[in-house]
Amino acid sequence: MLERLCFCGKWIGWLRACLESSSVSMLINGSPTQEFKPRKGLRQGDPLTPFLFLIVVEGLAGVVRKAVEKDCLETMEIVGKFVKVNMLQYADDTLFFCKVKA
DSSP: OTTTTTOOHHHHHHHHHHHHSOOBOOEETTEEOOOBOOSSSOOTTOTTHHHHHHHHHHHHHHHHHHHHHTTSEEEEEETTTTEEESEEEETTEEEEOEEEOO
C-alpha cells in the first residue's frame, strides 16, 4: 500500500523497522517477564497507529471506488441527488452508505 501511495523505499524501510523492532514484557505478580517480540499488531497507544490507520483506510476507499466503478455497489444519493456518498469516516469509525447490487 505504501508503494502504491508513492512512498519512497527508504521511508517504507524505516516504518517496517519501527514495526518489527519492538519488544515487550509483562508484569506478573509485580515482576517483569523476559522480553519478547510481538508477532502481530501494535502496542496500545503507539504513535504510529493513527498514521497506519489512515493508510489502510485509503486502501479501503480505493476498493470501494473500484466497486462503484464496476457497478458492484450503488452509491447513496443524498439531498435531492446533489450529493453522492459511499462512506463517511470520523476518527477510527467508518460508515458505509451503499446498496448492494444483486
